[in-house]
Amino acid sequence: MKKRKGKIxxxxxxxxxxxxxxxxxxxxDILFELKTSGLRGRGGAGFPISTKWMLTAAAESExxxxxxxxxxxxxxxxxxxxxxxxxxxxxxxxxxxxGYTIGAEVGILYLRGEYSYLLPQLNxxxxxxxxxxxxxxxxxxxxxxxxxxIFLGQGAYVCGEETALIESLEGRRGEARNRPPFPVTxxxxxxxxxxxxxxxxxxxxxxxxxGGDWYAGFGTEKTKGTKLISVSGDCKYPGVYEISWGTTVKxxxxxxxxxxxxxxxxxxxxxxxxxxxEFDRKLAYEDLATGGSIIVINSKRNMLRVLENFMEFFxxxxxxxxTPCRIGNVKLLDAVRQMQQGKFQENRLAKYLELAETMKLxxxxxxxxxxxxxxxxxxxxxxxxxxxxx
Amino acid sequence: MxxxxxxxxxxxxxxxxxxxxxxxxxxxxxxxxIQKRKxxxxxxxxxxxxxxxxxxxxxxxxxxxxxxxLNDKPKGKYVIRxxxxxxxxxxxxxxxxxEIENLLSVKAGETTPDGKITFEEINCFxxxxxxxxxxxxxxxxxxxxxxxxxxxxxxxxxxxx
Numbered sequence: 001m002k003k004r005k006g007k008i009x010x011x012x013x014x015x016x017x018x019x020x021x022x023x024x025x026x027x028x029d030i031l032f033e034l035k036t037s038g039l040r041g042r043g044g045a046g047f048p049i050s051t052k053w054m055l056t057a058a059a060e061s062e063x064x065x066x067x068x069x070x071x072x073x074x075x076x077x078x079x080x081x082x083x084x085x086x087x088x089x090x091x092x093x094x095x096x097x098x099g100y101t102i103g104a105e106v107g108i109l110y111l112r113g114e115y116s117y118l119l120p121q122l123n124x125x126x127x128x129x130x131x132x133x134x135x136x137x138x139x140x141x142x143x144x145x146x147x148x149x150i151f152l153g154q155g156a157y158v159c160g161e162e163t164a165l166i167e168s169l170e171g172r173r174g175e176a177r178n179r180p181p182f183p184v185t186x187x188x189x190x191x192x193x194x195x196x197x198x199x200x201x202x203x204x205x206x207x208x209x210x211g212g213d214w215y216a217g218f219g220t221e222k223t224k225g226t227k228l229i230s231v232s233g234d235c236k237y238p239g240v241y242e243i244s245w246g247t248t249v250k251x252x253x254x255x256x257x258x259x260x261x262x263x264x265x266x267x268x269x270x271x272x273x274x275x276x277x278e279f280d281r282k283l284a285y286e287d288l289a290t291g292g293s294i295i296v297i298n299s300k301r302n303m304l305r306v307l308e309n310f311m312e313f314f315x316x317x318x319x320x321x322x323t324p325c326r327i328g329n330v331k332l333l334d335a336v337r338q339m340q341q342g343k344f345q346e347n348r349l350a351k352y353l354e355l356a357e358t359m360k361l362x363x364x365x366x367x368x369x370x371x372x373x374x375x376x377x378x379x380x381x382x383x384x385x386x387x388x389x390x
Numbered sequence: 391m392x393x394x395x396x397x398x399x400x401x402x403x404x405x406x407x408x409x410x411x412x413x414x415x416x417x418x419x420x421x422x423x424i425q426k427r428k429x430x431x432x433x434x435x436x437x438x439x440x441x442x443x444x445x446x447x448x449x450x451x452x453x454x455x456x457x458x459x460l461n462d463k464p465k466g467k468y469v470i471r472x473x474x475x476x477x478x479x480x481x482x483x484x485x486x487x488x489e490i491e492n493l494l495s496v497k498a499g500e501t502t503p504d505g506k507i508t509f510e511e512i513n514c515f516x517x518x519x520x521x522x523x524x525x526x527x528x529x530x531x532x533x534x535x536x537x538x539x540x541x542x543x544x545x546x547x548x549x550x551x
Contacts, residue, residue: 075475078516113459114515117528154418155458157513171417173456189415232477232518239519269476295476295518309476313513319456 004086006242007218008206008226009199015089016134018205022097023142025208027057030101034204036212038224043069043160043197044267044291045366052194055184056102059192064104067188067195068095069165071112073157074268075313076293079228080198082240084118087202088125092148094201096135097208099146102194107148110165113155122150157317161365162195164319175321176365199228199292219245223284227292231256234298243283250279258296263303263382268293269310270370272377303382307374308336314371325368328359332375339386346387349379394438403435407442414443417453421460430464458512466501466508468546471525474511477518486522487511489536493543506551
């Protein structure tokens with residue numbers, strides 16, 4: 001019995017139905033439906049799934065890999081945990097359909113070390129699928145072989161970045177690779193590889209079952225479908241919700257019983273922080289893009305402390321490989337601490353915003369490119385609160 | 391014969407490595423298994439793994455030093471972790487942390503003198519909606535209060551070493 005309610009992911013689904021239908025379809029028809037659906041990567045980056053699968057399907061290679069990125073580490077995000085523990089059938093079927101479509105026989109679920117307690121139940125579920133012939137050799141009597149094993153991460157935020165994740169799977173430090181080449185042609189062990197977020201894959205069986213047009217009927221003109229959001233912080237009903245893209249921040253706040261809200265951090269630590277005057281903005285790629293983390297902050301909170309918490313996180317999680325990220329985050333944290341002590345004059349701010357821009361442009365991977373976001377948005381949107389003290 | 395073959399841990403580590411397969415790609419699962427059994431990956435163990443996988447020991451060490459959950463120093467039989475990310479902090483994590491530190495008489499990042507319990511502060515483990523959150527090894531505790539954490543810690547202190 002599922003207790004959650006939602007339009008798609010938290011809606012009705014008969015385990016196995018999406019996979020059964022997919023294996024009756026031509027690969028190109030699956031790609032077509034995905035393209036029509038407009039589904040984009042739900043980890044945060046928002047890359048169109050059909051393009052990723054098409055490129056990997058077109059890549060010529062004896063071996064290909066299909067990876068599910070369950071290294072959910074963004075502070076304030078816990079939707080993938082909900083999907084894996086309550087809707088494993090969607091995630092695994094999404095992987096099998098992906099393997100079938102791109103021509104891969106090996107699937108790997110990269111599970112973050114912090115979720116190791118989910119491992120026994122996930123392995124049991126895979127075993128059950130093998131028994132039901134939904135996984136393994138000649139799936140459902142077709143010439144389709146695909147098996148999934150679970151790789152346990154060992155605690156590194158940066159491994160959520162797909163090339164760092166691949167390095168980790170190869171038994172190395174999780175340091176992001178230079179791109180190009182992209183994983184779609186040169187991924188795990190140098191073979192064509194798809195890396196998709198848990199939520200993206202969980203959506204696939206629904207799209208296969210009901211069609212891309214149906215899915216594209218939800219959401220906004222430019223951002224199709226629904227999104228799981230993880231809400232936490234100062235509200236009565238924190239938790240995971242399925243919303244249509246285009247929902248405004250204000251509507252979300254009402255939904256979760258948030259009162260006296262001063263700020264909302266959209267997209268986790270690496271996201272941006274907005275104040276009251278922007279609560280009419282929509283969650284959508286064309287407005288507020290998000291991987292799903294919504295942290296509600298009420299008027300009693302000290303914004304500098306919130307920012308300090310985020311920057312401490314990035315200083316710790318920067319892998320140290322490239323200079324802008326390694327040093328930049330330390331410098332930004334320094335500035336925040338000086339502001340707390342009232343030792344930071346506002347006229348120095350321009351230099352730090354310039355540094356933030358440099359980090360965005362020059363960092364090698366998404367971590368360093370997005371870690372200045374909270375600094376820039378909190379300092380700009382809450383300037384009067386921050387500098388009234390100094 | 392390699393010198394590592396004479397070490398006491400050699401047969402057990404060899405068995406672990408053979409189970410996973412002696413390949414570089416299995417380095418992390420092998421280290422994870424050693425850590426699970428021994429509590430840490432000692433310098434000797436690192437040397438043994440390096441020999442078995444035919445890589446330089448510094449490669450093994452560089453991987454261990456990269457990941458939070460792998461360590462080359464002994465940890466307690468019980469590892470208490472508290473989440474320090476924003477949502478837990480907003481819901482009173484600092485108070486819980488102090489309570490644990492008082493009960494154990496160690497600071498976050500340290501192990502009790504008897505080597506039984508390690509206390510760590512770590513980043514978000516996805517329990518923000520039921521924060522503050524604490525884990526003990528694989529066990530998860532949510533919406534932890536001062537009273538609850540006292541119970542949890544007390545039980546560990548009294549538990550077998």
